Amino acid sequence: MDFLISVEGLRQEYDGRQVLNIEKLELIEGEILAVVGPNGSGKSTLLRLINLLEKPTHGDIVYWSGKRLSEIDRNERRELARQMAMIFQEPLLFKRSVRANVTYGLKVRKTGKDEREKMVEDILAKLNLTELADRNALTLSGGEAQKVTLGRAMVLQPRLLLMDEPLASLDVPSRKDLRGYISDLVREMGVTAIYVSHDYHEVLEIADRLAVLIGGNLLQVGKPSEVFGRPASEEVASFFGAENLLEGEVVKCREGMARLRVKDVELEALCELPIGSRVKALIHPEEVALLSDPGDAGSARNRLRARVKEVHVIGALAKVTLDCGFPLVAYITRASREEMRIDAGLEVTAVIKATAIHVMPYVGRPEASG
Amino acid sequence: MGEIWQGFVEALRLIVTFNPYVMKIALFTLYVCAIATFFGMLMGIPLGSVLALYRFRGRKFLVTLVNAGMGLPPVVVGLFVYLFLKRRGPLGFLGWLYTPKAIVIAEIVLAMPLIAGITMAALQNENPKIRLQARSLGAGEAGSILTLLRETRISLIAAVIAGFGGIISEVGAAMMVGGNLMLNGEPYTRTLTTATVQEVGMGNSELAIALGIILLGITFLLVWVLTSIQQGSLLSEPVRVAKSLFSRFRKEAA
Numbered sequence: 001m002d003f004l005i006s007v008e009g010l011r012q013e014y015d016g017r018q019v020l021n022i023e024k025l026e027l028i029e030g031e032i033l034a035v036v037g038p039n040g041s042g043k044s045t046l047l048r049l050i051n052l053l054e055k056p057t058h059g060d061i062v063y064w065s066g067k068r069l070s071e072i073d074r075n076e077r078r079e080l081a082r083q084m085a086m087i088f089q090e091p092l093l094f095k096r097s098v099r100a101n102v103t104y105g106l107k108v109r110k111t112g113k114d115e116r117e118k119m120v121e122d123i124l125a126k127l128n129l130t131e132l133a134d135r136n137a138l139t140l141s142g143g144e145a146q147k148v149t150l151g152r153a154m155v156l157q158p159r160l161l162l163m164d165e166p167l168a169s170l171d172v173p174s175r176k177d178l179r180g181y182i183s184d185l186v187r188e189m190g191v192t193a194i195y196v197s198h199d200y201h202e203v204l205e206i207a208d209r210l211a212v213l214i215g216g217n218l219l220q221v222g223k224p225s226e227v228f229g230r231p232a233s234e235e236v237a238s239f240f241g242a243e244n245l246l247e248g249e250v251v252k253c254r255e256g257m258a259r260l261r262v263k264d265v266e267l268e269a270l271c272e273l274p275i276g277s278r279v280k281a282l283i284h285p286e287e288v289a290l291l292s293d294p295g296d297a298g299s300a301r302n303r304l305r306a307r308v309k310e311v312h313v314i315g316a317l318a319k320v321t322l323d324c325g326f327p328l329v330a331y332i333t334r335a336s337r338e339e340m341r342i343d344a345g346l347e348v349t350a351v352i353k354a355t356a357i358h359v360m361p362y363v364g365r366p367e368a369s370g
Numbered sequence: 371m372g373e374i375w376q377g378f379v380e381a382l383r384l385i386v387t388f389n390p391y392v393m394k395i396a397l398f399t400l401y402v403c404a405i406a407t408f409f410g411m412l413m414g415i416p417l418g419s420v421l422a423l424y425r426f427r428g429r430k431f432l433v434t435l436v437n438a439g440m441g442l443p444p445v446v447v448g449l450f451v452y453l454f455l456k457r458r459g460p461l462g463f464l465g466w467l468y469t470p471k472a473i474v475i476a477e478i479v480l481a482m483p484l485i486a487g488i489t490m491a492a493l494q495n496e497n498p499k500i501r502l503q504a505r506s507l508g509a510g511e512a513g514s515i516l517t518l519l520r521e522t523r524i525s526l527i528a529a530v531i532a533g534f535g536g537i538i539s540e541v542g543a544a545m546m547v548g549g550n551l552m553l554n555g556e557p558y559t560r561t562l563t564t565a566t567v568q569e570v571g572m573g574n575s576e577l578a579i580a581l582g583i584i585l586l587g588i589t590f591l592l593v594w595v596l597t598s599i600q601q602g603s604l605l606s607e608p609v610r611v612a613k614s615l616f617s618r619f620r621k622e623a624a
Contacts, residue, residue: 078510085506085507090499108509
């Protein structure tokens with residue numbers, strides 16, 4: 001068994017309203033699985049079910065001991081629960097000192113006093129909290145408080161750490177700081193973790209795998225680069241903020257290479273769908289190159305004449321909106337923009353590799369023509 | 371004015387000389403109120419917790435009952451306890467009417483809803499996720515509730531203060547079920563409040579003032595102690611000293 005837990009046909013309903021429906025999800029031992037999705041997509045419910053804080057309406061969870069949620073008795077349930085720890089969005093610290101907060105779970109587990117003290121001091125040192133140990137936990141800043149909750153969970157050396165939007169209430173510097181601590185501590189201690197967030201940017205760096213949960217349904221699971229680069233559906237692509245999600249039709253297809261018609265423009269892309277299929281094509285803006293001279297396009301298969309409609313400079317990048325028969329967004333560096341003197345009205349060539357176009361079957365309602 | 375002043379002087383004399391009659395009444399009042407507050411807590415805190423944390427059929431009715439109980443007139447409580455304990459009442463066989471036990475029962479009935487009501491409000495005001503957090507750290511159902519109660523300890527102490535204050539100052543119920551009796555020349559079911567009423571009725575202003583001062587003193591002292599515990603100022607210094615002595619002792623032993 002290489003998975004730590006396996007979720008099988010899990011359904012949760014509140015007052016007859018279904019909030020979660022997962023056919024299968026396996027958590028591999030030692031990984032950090034990030035569950036991402038918009039607010040209200042059932043992410044926190046999934047964590048609470050795994051953490052045995054709620055009972056599911058249907059389905060089962062198989063834990064590392066081989067025990068099934070549907071078959072365990074009260075003692076086994078408590079035993080399993082004690083091998084897990086959960087961090088919530090709010091710090092939820094108790095009105096006591098930092099040390100007393102970190103000690104809480106160990107006291108519940110009746111860990112011996114000497115061992116307990118050693119474990120607490122160790123974790124406080126790892127999180128640079130030793131100096132704050134005697135402070136009232138309620139006087140800490142948001143970042144410090146969430147660090148204490150991380151320590152309070154990790155001191156238990158859990159088999160499974162569950163994190164429910166742990167950075168959501170923090171400012172940007174504190175987020176970066178805590179993300180570093182989470183990643184380091186989880187890897188160092190070899191803990192398997194599920195990290196829930198509505199903000200996928202937050203987890204791309206630390207997650208081994210991403211699971212996309214939208215409307216209670218698990219839409220895709222895979223490595224972050226895979227899910228982000230090649231979303232399984234339009235919904236997933238939209239969640240990741242896809243700028244160029246184009247509706248088109250397969251007009252030619254041979255040995256995995258297809259010609260797509262988007263509006264009146266034809267694009268070459270990798271695709272196995274039959275001729276006549278309606279599709280959505282995703283082009284990441286950073287995969288679009290802009291050239292003043294079309295002769296420099298190299299081996300790229302798609303060269304589109306385009307007119308620059310507008311340019312927005314965002315830090316070191318420039319977002320260029322083009323009209324090449326359909327609207328297309330490209331990100332180029334600010335330096336390139338200045339070098340090429342790209343401004344509204346300029347004619348350029350947009351170059352896109354066939355491999356940079358990700359084609360998905362179209363499932364939505366066709367756009368109104370015109 | 372002179373009579374009042376004389377009364378105060380005489381009252382102070384009775385207190386300073388530990389007048390046995392006054393002291394016995396004061397101690398009896400403390401004893402009855404302490405037991406009633408203790409049982410009021412024992413029943414009120416769990417009841418308040420259940421009403422705050424669980425949803426079940428009849429909960430709304432019980433909440434209404436507890437809230438109504440917070441404003442129960444002592445005389446009515448006394449009347450009902452009397453009706454239950456009188457010789458031909460449902461609990462008459464116990465023979466508790468006009469004994470300290472009857473006063474304790476009446477005071478419990480008065481204190482319990484106050485403690486339950488304030489506990490319930492305090493727990494409902496606390497973030498319910500605290501309990502979830504405690505459970506996610508391994509605490510069981512009871513453990514998570516105890517953690518939540520600990521988080522609301524300031525309000526719980528306020529509940530105890532309210533319960534104690536409510537019963538030490540009431541006279542109607544204690545009079546009705548205790549009878550304000552003397553037994554073999556000694557106060558038997560006489561509390562500070564019932565004795566004050568009696569002494570005023572008999573024209574013994576000095577004694578009444580002495581009893582009143584003691585009642586005020588005891589109430590103030592106990593509320594002060596509870597408030598200090600609540601605000602963390604009474605025990606913090608002794609605890610700090612004890613902790614530092616203990617850690618020094620451990621270091622020396624090591």
